[in-house]
Amino acid sequence: MKKNKTLIFLFIAPTVICLLLMYVYPVLRTAVMSFFQVEDLTADLSDWSFNGVDNYVKIFHNAGFVTSLKNFLAIWIVGGVITLSLAMLMAVILTSGIRFQGFFRAAIYLPNVVSAVALATMWVQYIFNYDYGLLNQFVTLLGFDKIRWLGTDAKLWAMIAAYIYGSIGYYMLIYISGIEGIPTDLYESATIDGAAKSTQFFRITLPLLKGIIKTTITFWTINAATFYLWSKLFSPVQTEGSTIVPVVYLYDTVFGGKGVVTRDAGAGAAVGVVLTLIIIAVYLVTERLLRSNDLEY
Amino acid sequence: MKRLMSMLLVLTMIFSLTVMSSTALAADGVEINFWSMWNEGEPQATVIAEAAEAFEQETGIHVNIEWKGRDINTLLTASLSSKDAIDIFEDDYNRIGQVYTEWTYDLTEMAEAAGYEGYDCFNNQAIAWAGYLNSITEQPQVGGVFYNKAAFETAGIEAEPTTWAEFLDVCAKLKEAGIAPIAQDGAYTNFSFYYHLVRYLGEDGIAELRDNGGWADNAQAVQAAQDIIDLVNAGYLADGAPDEYPASQTKVGLGEAAMVVCANYVTAEVNAAIGEEVDWGLFNYPAVEGGAEPAAAYAGANSLAVASYSEHPQEAFDFIMYLVTGEWDQKMADTAAQIPADPNNTAPASLDGTIETLKAADKPMTWCGSLNTHPAWDSMKTLFTELFEGKYEDGAAFCAAMDALY
Incomplete structure (x- = not known):
């Protein structure tokens, strides 16, 4: 038995060591760094000087970070509600036995196969283009003036719309797998009892998908909190207030931006800690609100 | 089948030994490491790679280029502070002058010995930031x-x-x-x-x-x-x-x-x-x-610097000069459609007057x-x-x- 324990330890040791070195250590270092004034990300500990919660005070007094948080909230809440609702709707429709469901499933998932860079470029350079863009062609066809879809007022929403388009398929597949796991007997007996499709959805599908919904909300929160690539693609030359998100702010703070040489790794670490806390808080809240353990099937 | 497999294995071993011996031969001479901010295939990268090859043929010095791309600034501080094998690196001259200063070699004497001119506006600014000439202009803007x-x-x-x-x-x-x-x-x-x-x-x-x-x-x-x-x-x-x-x-x-x-x-x-x-x-x-x-x-520039801990600073500087003056600088200007780093070269037609503007500017x-x-x-x-x-x-x-x- 003792020998077995040694063997077990030897087998898990490489994974545990890697986890400690590559995950736990950087996380702890970042958390500690957020309470110090540090210019370089890789500066020696001797170059760190303790400054309490000053980094947190600094970022929450910074207009750029506050804007990035507002943008994050818009992506998380508005984008989340639309994406998850549409994904759920598509999933329900595609599991209801409609014709060509295989085709529709593939078509809706397709944007996830295309590189995000190509997808964002298509939206920025073609769909939202002022002169010949798809949307403005439609707008002028209806006899209205062209709209500046990527102007300062609309750019965040344009970016969110494009991101939603690229995300729905992914969440739809998760919901489909959840719905397909629900026994069909439940629907059959509900139909015999005269329950309408909408009643079946609200009384059977939705309650039995609580666990899946909780997972998708957590995934969406993580994706919104770590949102970076789309922001960069919608502001390719330099960071813009209309599309800045916390991770972009973090990046600029730690590495400097175009023409900016000042860096503050301590403040960047504070941003990282704040984002982590947001994700943990959302996870705990959804865990409490959407308990799925009380239902078995 | 077994015979075929064994023949393939022998051939693989011979090939590996050949590659290893040729690598060993290259390592006999001086080898310098160059971290570039371009990506392979870009016009600037193509010219740099060709220049490195020509430089090796002329001097026997092998330039090992690593294409790090535009985000090189996210790597340099960590790499320079941990003294990674870098002899030459390339980035915005703002950052070389203000961020990486403690890891940059003083090029003043070598530049004087080589009769390097460049543009005063960049040289003066680099000296004002670092206290000495710590970068050589490569792509002026x-x-x-x-x-x-x-x-x-x-x-x-x-x-x-x-x-x-x-x-x-x-x-x-x-x-x-x-x-x-x-x-x-x-x-x-x-x-x-x-x-x-x-x-x-x-x-x-x-x-x-x-x-x-x-x-x-x-x-x-x-x-x-x-x-x-x-x-x-x-x-x-x-x-x-x-x-x-x-x-x-x-x-x-x-x-x-x-x-x-x-x-x-x-x-x-x-x-x-x-x-x-x-x-x-x-x-x-x-x-x-x-x-x-x-x-x-x-006025701005992407510039080249030599790492302060480089074991071959003179060879690194020589390659920089090879790249930013004369024939190769002209080729860079023509291929990448940019202002030549050497004021004695000619700007592409689309950039007429830019050399004169830069020469006249004392403070960018x-x-x-x-x-x-x-x-x-x-x-x-x-x-x-x-x-x-x-x-x-x-x-x-x-x-x-x-x-x-x-």
């Missing part, structure tokens, strides 16, 4: 108003404007000829307005506003904003401007717009976008009446350097774009919005 000569010809404009009044006159003629006078992408609204502010206040004056606010109380700041509002109201911006990069600047190449305020790389970008060579002209941003800095011009104007360290810089950039979108009634309203950020 200059800012100003780039224009399509054909558009000027169509509108009957013969002389480049030097003052704001003349500039407005040029805009009026262009508009009359059916050509949008100014292309403006949202990504560069901060640069354009900063240029205009510099004309009124100078970079030091802007730095004062950055530190203390009081934009609305500053008559010149209000006037600078008002000028832009007047420009917008007069219909001098291209349709859709400020547009999404690079939509508006491309219009200059297509002949739909005439001028764009940017750095010289705009010419290469537009040429590449439309697939043909535009006949470009360049003039310095027009002076305003009673302004503080009537002639300052933006920065890329929004007096403002970009402000905590609300990202919000300021939004206001600048809104200014070009015509969202403010007058200059005072814009300046009040700026003050609200403090």
